[in-house]
Amino acid sequence: MHLYRALWTALLLPAALWGGTLGVCVWVFTGELQPAAIAAVTSLSTAALIGTLARRSLREALALVRHGDVLGLTNQQSGLWTPLTSAARDLAESLESQVQEAVEERNQLEARYQVIRRQLTRMEAALHSIDDPVLICDGRQDVKFANWSARNLLQSTSPTDAATGSATNCDYSHMTELARLISETIARHRATPRRTADFVLPAREEGTAPQAWRAIATSLIDDSQIPLGLSVILQDNSQEHHDRTRHAEFVSSVCHELKTPLASIQAFTEMLIDGDVETPEEQA
Numbered sequence: 001m002h003l004y005r006a007l008w009t010a011l012l013l014p015a016a017l018w019g020g021t022l023g024v025c026v027w028v029f030t031g032e033l034q035p036a037a038i039a040a041v042t043s044l045s046t047a048a049l050i051g052t053l054a055r056r057s058l059r060e061a062l063a064l065v066r067h068g069d070v071l072g073l074t075n076q077q078s079g080l081w082t083p084l085t086s087a088a089r090d091l092a093e094s095l096e097s098q099v100q101e102a103v104e105e106r107n108q109l110e111a112r113y114q115v116i117r118r119q120l121t122r123m124e125a126a127l128h129s130i131d132d133p134v135l136i137c138d139g140r141q142d143v144k145f146a147n148w149s150a151r152n153l154l155q156s157t158s159p160t161d162a163a164t165g166s167a168t169n170c171d172y173s174h175m176t177e178l179a180r181l182i183s184e185t186i187a188r189h190r191a192t193p194r195r196t197a198d199f200v201l202p203a204r205e206e207g208t209a210p211q212a213w214r215a216i217a218t219s220l221i222d223d224s225q226i227p228l229g230l231s232v233i234l235q236d237n238s239q240e241h242h243d244r245t246r247h248a249e250f251v252s253s254v255c256h257e258l259k260t261p262l263a264s265i266q267a268f269t270e271m272l273i274d275g276d277v278e279t280p281e282e283q284a
Contacts, residue, residue: 133234135170136220139227141182143170153234175199178232181217185230189219198237212237 124145127134133150137143146154154170172178177199185195194216201211214237220228 132236135172135232135234136229137182137186137232138229139186141179141186143172144229146170150234175201178215178234181215182230182232185217185219186227189221189227189230193219193221209238212240 127145127147130147131149133153134145134147135143135150136145151170154172172182177197181195181197185192196217197215199213199215201213203210214235216233216235217230218232219230222228
């Protein structure tokens with residue numbers, strides 16, 4: 001439509017100017033209006049006829065190009081539109097081939113994306129099913145993934161309550177030992193790829209016991225030995241910590257209870273050695 005409009009404009013506008021100029025000249029020289037009008041109408045009619053013929057030819061050529069019927073036309077030995085239709089056919093075939101390749105490549109990318117997406121979903125579901133808290137950090141010590149157990153732990157122990165449960169809101173800075181473990185593991189991943197740290201978190205509520213945790217940090221590297229970050233697994237060590245505490249308290253209590261009798265026995269032994277015990281009853 002725009003091509004037709006441009007064609008009509010290119011033909012009628014100059015014809016109108018030429019017809020008007022010719023009519024004015026005839027009217028000036030003859031002094032009669034009828035010959036001037038005839039000259040102007042003749043110019044416009046000629047331009048309209050040429051435009052109609054050109055429009056019809058252009059429409060037929062475009063129809064042939066759109067329907068792919070240009071092969072027979074290009075095989076002819078002569079014709080006004082033979083070079084145009086030949087070039088248009090080559091261009092259409094090239095574009096069709098490129099479009100087909102792009103569609104196939106897009107389908108392959110979509111299929112690959114779906115496979116990778118299913119793999120990531122499966123991996124996240126597996127990590128979320130683990131009861132122990134699991135964190136995955138990048139090389140800048142930022143949490144990129146945290147399973148539900150880790151999010152619940154970090155949010156319940158954080159002094160500032162997180163708005164959502166996303167991994168970006170998992171702040172572990174209040175856990176000094178854990179933050180130090182992550183920093184040292186990333187900084188010295190070549191020397192020791194795996195590190196362990198034990199720490200105790202204060203009681204969440206009044207009347208509850210503190211929680212003891214053991215953090216195991218492991219460096220993550222790719223096939224080219226390039227560091228990708230680290231993973232941290234937190235294991236609840238409260239029972240072992242409780243047993244060690246009770247054992248230490250028991251040993252301390254026994255030592256305290258035995259301290260006085262042992263001191264008396266030691267003093268009496270020294271008296272026997274020094275000969276301060278003289279009576280047979282005391283010596284016995």
